[in-house]
Amino acid sequence: MQWIKQLIGLLCLLIISSQLLYATPFIPKDDQQILETLPSDSPPARYLSSDDFSSSKNTNDPEQTSQLLERAYLQGDPRALGQARAQLDQTTDQSIETLMLRARALQSDHKFSEAKELLKQILSKDTANPDALLTLSSLLVVQGQFEEAMGYCKKLNDSSLSIYRAACEAQIQSMTGQITQAKQTLNNLASIAPQLDASTARWIYLIQADAALRSQDTSLADEVFSVMDAQTVPALMARADWLLSNEEYQEVIQLLKAHTDKDALLLRLIAAQIKLRDPKSKQNLALMEERIEVWRIRQENAHMREQATYAMLANQVNSALKLARDNWQQQRETADIEIYTKAAIQAGSQQDIEVIRQFIKDTQFEYPALERDLRLGKISDCLNCPTSGTQTSSKDKPL
Structure with a gap:
């Protein structure tokens, strides 16, 4: 079942890849400038010269590509993700295994339509x-198309895949008005998770953590975080989100203060620092602004959620709403609906609030605290707080 282990690693990457955006590298001014000191456990350089690169263009090692994607996911290592993409760009192999990896690379670039086309191409060959x-x-x-997603879960008819089908269905049920039933299924899966491979167990725990956050289930959160790993980026994101939702800001700072190189974690750190009026929030906001400027220079559009979150933290309400609205056209996960709701409420945009309400009505998306905020027109965990020391510019005054 080695293939299923690799698959679950890629599924976890998919679930959080839109959140797991990496620190943008510094642009050097000369060839001798040191960009970064690599971690001691980094893989050896693949190419020592241009000749090495040229000679390997036609080689294909799907296992290595899969390992690179896993490293990028677990450690937030953009070098590994870049190497994986480069390997896929160099091969002309059209095997199903390679097509699967290409689909993952497309998804990581937020090219969802192309990724879906590739996956459907695979299914046309092997239903x-x-x-x-x-x-x-x-x-x-990820796109909030829950009914269609459930249809693909139900096609996992092989008895050897019963665990994966159950987790696939439970994830959707937890988001579409069946969270109590889903939690029971996930609890049953979690009870056998220690006997499963690490990737599958991690997938189950992350689904549980999301369900715990949306339902504010303290018992479930305590249970999940007692068994989930404590240092991988996805685990840190899940823990930080739970702590932020419960206003445990000092704990967030302790958890993330050594992880400012990961954009998604840095934004969560800033949110906690602002709530505690920590002067370091200004320094970290400036750091995040530098990274966003590089994205703009590169014309990258796969970071809209992070840009919207930054804009809220920096009191740029109109910008936050536009970015969150644009992001909503691509992604509709828990974090996406959160930032869109916060921006819409803060800007007082009834039109956007109605869009969110309609999504909840149509899908039965289950998030009681967020529904309460929509009804009351308030933000329970205000990211846009005056304690940041920043001022709203004239162009960013509420709509």
């Missing part, structure tokens, strides 16, 4: 391919 079925379902979940 029961479990990799494609699970990955396509997860991609549809």
